[in-house]
Amino acid sequence: MGRLASSLPPPPPPKDFDDLRDALVERRVKLPKRLEQVARFAIAHPEEIAFGTVASIAEKAEVQPSALVRFAQALGYPGFSDLQRTVFQGRLREKVTSYDERLAALRDSTGPSNRTAALFGGFCTAATASIERLRESLDLDTLDEAARVLARAETIYLIAQRRSYPVTAYMSYAFAKLGVKTVLIGSGLGTDPETIGFAGPRDAAIAISFTPYAATTIALARAAADRGAKMVVVTDSPFSPLIADSAIWFEVVEADFRGFRSLAAAMSLAMTLTVAVADLRRSEPQHDGK
Amino acid sequence: MGRLASSLPPPPPPKDFDDLRDALVERRVKLPKRLEQVARFAIAHPEEIAFGTVASIAEKAEVQPSALVRFAQALGYPGFSDLQRTVFQGRLREKVTSYDERLAALRDSTGPSNRTAALFGGFCTAATASIERLRESLDLDTLDEAARVLARAETIYLIAQRRSYPVTAYMSYAFAKLGVKTVLIGSGLGTDPETIGFAGPRDAAIAISFTPYAATTIALARAAADRGAKMVVVTDSPFSPLIADSAIWFEVVEADFRGFRSLAAAMSLAMTLTVAVADLRRSEPQHDGK
DNA sequence: TGATTTCTGGAATGGCTATTCTATAGCGAA
DNA sequence: TTCGCTATAGAATAGCCATTCCAGAAATCA
Numbered sequence: 240m241g242r243l244a245s246s247l248p249p250p251p252p253p254k255d256f257d258d259l260r261d262a263l264v265e266r267r268v269k270l271p272k273r274l275e276q277v278a279r280f281a282i283a284h285p286e287e288i289a290f291g292t293v294a295s296i297a298e299k300a301e302v303q304p305s306a307l308v309r310f311a312q313a314l315g316y317p318g319f320s321d322l323q324r325t326v327f328q329g330r331l332r333e334k335v336t337s338y339d340e341r342l343a344a345l346r347d348s349t350g351p352s353n354r355t356a357a358l359f360g361g362f363c364t365a366a367t368a369s370i371e372r373l374r375e376s377l378d379l380d381t382l383d384e385a386a387r388v389l390a391r392a393e394t395i396y397l398i399a400q401r402r403s404y405p406v407t408a409y410m411s412y413a414f415a416k417l418g419v420k421t422v423l424i425g426s427g428l429g430t431d432p433e434t435i436g437f438a439g440p441r442d443a444a445i446a447i448s449f450t451p452y453a454a455t456t457i458a459l460a461r462a463a464a465d466r467g468a469k470m471v472v473v474t475d476s477p478f479s480p481l482i483a484d485s486a487i488w489f490e491v492v493e494a495d496f497r498g499f500r501s502l503a504a505a506m507s508l509a510m511t512l513t514v515a516v517a518d519l520r521r522s523e524p525q526h527d528g529k
Numbered sequence: 530m531g532r533l534a535s536s537l538p539p540p541p542p543p544k545d546f547d548d549l550r551d552a553l554v555e556r557r558v559k560l561p562k563r564l565e566q567v568a569r570f571a572i573a574h575p576e577e578i579a580f581g582t583v584a585s586i587a588e589k590a591e592v593q594p595s596a597l598v599r600f601a602q603a604l605g606y607p608g609f610s611d612l613q614r615t616v617f618q619g620r621l622r623e624k625v626t627s628y629d630e631r632l633a634a635l636r637d638s639t640g641p642s643n644r645t646a647a648l649f650g651g652f653c654t655a656a657t658a659s660i661e662r663l664r665e666s667l668d669l670d671t672l673d674e675a676a677r678v679l680a681r682a683e684t685i686y687l688i689a690q691r692r693s694y695p696v697t698a699y700m701s702y703a704f705a706k707l708g709v710k711t712v713l714i715g716s717g718l719g720t721d722p723e724t725i726g727f728a729g730p731r732d733a734a735i736a737i738s739f740t741p742y743a744a745t746t747i748a749l750a751r752a753a754a755d756r757g758a759k760m761v762v763v764t765d766s767p768f769s770p771l772i773a774d775s776a777i778w779f780e781v782v783e784a785d786f787r788g789f790r791s792l793a794a795a796m797s798l799a800m801t802l803t804v805a806v807a808d809l810r811r812s813e814p815q816h817d818g819k
Numbered sequence: 820t821g822a823t824t825t826c827t828g829g830a831a832t833g834g835c836t837a838t839t840c841t842a843t844a845g846c847g848a849a
Numbered sequence: 850t851t852c853g854c855t856a857t858a859g860a861a862t863a864g865c866c867a868t869t870c871c872a873g874a875a876a877t878c879a
Contacts, residue, residue: 582835582836582837583836583837583838584835584836584837594836594837594838595837595838595839595840597837598837598838598839608837608838609837609838610836610837610838
């Protein structure tokens with residue numbers, strides 16, 4: 240017995256949430272599969288653990304109740320209830336009381352001591368400001384119309400370069416997942432003009448460009464429009480050269496910070512269009528496999 | 530019966546802690562002596578009520594267990610457990626997860642007649658919520674460290690697939706504009722493993738992946754790490770397989786709406802890293818033309 | 820491969836829980 | 850005072866709770 244005890248120097252159980260989190264993240268405790276699953280759930284949904292009962296938590300984590308108890312015991316607690324009380328309920332207790340203090344501390348330390356922190360704050364602010372502005376200015380009827388036009392199209396061409404390219408790249412991915420046929424222009428293979436040549440009156444194109452408007456985007460958008468494709472344009476000014484070709488256009492003015500404009504508003508609009516089109520297709524199928 | 534019913538319009542039970550507090554303080558509910566005592570205790574020690582059992586609370590409040598039940602019923606709740614869950618546990622939950630709740634509320638309120646408008650609102654909320662959450666949880670020291678490591682690198686490899694690809698695509702563009710040498714992986718040419726083969730100890734790599742982690746991203750990140758490149762990882766869980774290869778990692782949990790996760794938080798982080806690295810390079814040049 | 824240990828699912832169990840019930844105490848009105 | 854009513858204390862109870870236990874499935878090792 241003495242030998243057995245000495246061969247197992249039990250590490251002390253984590254005393255608060257951060258302790259536990261660190262221990263799990265750094266794999267300082269090696270856990271079997273199911274207990275690992277419990278650990279994931281616990282880190283992801285700490286309030287569930289704080290307030291739930293063993294049965295209810297087990298159901299949500301898709302685990303047997305006994306697994307929860309074993310998890311707690313593997314960490315060095317006598318039972319699950321102890322873990323729950325000490326770590327998860329303690330975390331919330333502490334949080335509320337120290338909330339105001341943390342806030343005050345934050346306010347004090349907001350000196351420019353950390354330049355990177357200021358950068359991060361700036362970009363976050365720019366992003367949320369852009370989104371708020373678009374939220375107020377976006378015309379919902381135009382949005383609806385754009386979605387309907389795109390839903391009716393056989394193929395949707397996605398045209399963007401440079402800074403706007405990530406937006407179409409995302410749309411390309413999301414549309415594909417939703418089973419909507421698109422062609423992503425601007426992948427850099429140099430065959431874009433030829434690709435656009437396949438566009439026709441039954442297709443549509445989304446063109447995205449901001450000042451300074453990329454020449455190729457303008458040219459490609461015009462080519463698509465000339466071939467009769469319905470155009471949906473996202474740009475930053477009513478005077479944008481893209482608008483000439485399009486009946487449907489959105490004005491998206493992104494806030495900038497340190498000369499870098501946010502993409503957040505354009506992204507939100509893009510996601511909306513993507514899902515809206517997929518929804519419409521689903522409710523009134525017209526261009527399935529054709 | 531009609532007369533009796535109309536003489537007792539039962540006031541709706543307070544739905545959150547502030548409601549209850551106001552109702553009790555303003556004496557809008559008149560309570561008998563012992564129940565008043567319970568009310569005092571509840572306002573003074575809300576966490577006791579949130580976490581305790583009827584028996585334990587009763588003991589601390591120097592009251593009979595049944596008094597607690599009667600208290601809850603006097604407020605309009607069917608039993609004490611309901612009051613406890615709705616008001617006292619809800620209060621703590623809200624503090625921590627207000628972002629998710631905002632989203633849940635949004636989901637419930639089938640707001641404007643226009644479905645597309647609801648979509649747009651949802652994606653905007655998801656984006657701002659994601660950004661706010663990251664703003665609170667991001668560790669600034671890690672951010673600084675990541676920027677320094679990347680600034681020291683000769684070449685920065687950008688690894689991402691699918692949903693995360695737009696983020697690296699943006700970084701690739703922005704880094705290029707700032708004169709930082711990068712290699713964008715995942716352009717779909719199929720030569721990525723070979724490209725990663727050029728990475729070495731003097732380079733760094735940024736790998737971005739969220740659940741479900743793309744297998745190729747994991748493989749490519751590992752390959753880069755094996756060759757000695759410094760890794761900076763952006764992922765959504767401490768258990769992400771990417772973290773194994775990296776000392777520096779960011780946890781970015783994006784809110785989702787209709788099953789589509791936002792990219793806004795990851796984007797803000799990406800922009801911050803990009804500009805921070807460029808700033809560092811400018812202030813202490815070390816890897817100009819080599 | 821087979822032996823041995825570890826892990827897991829699921830049922831069994833005893834204790835504790837919230838709630839109800841009832842006798843009685845308290846209190847205002849007549 | 851006595852009546853009528855409400856509020857209370859405390860015991861009774863049914864249900865759920867955390868935990869234990871064990872047979873069998875996996876994993877590990879030789």
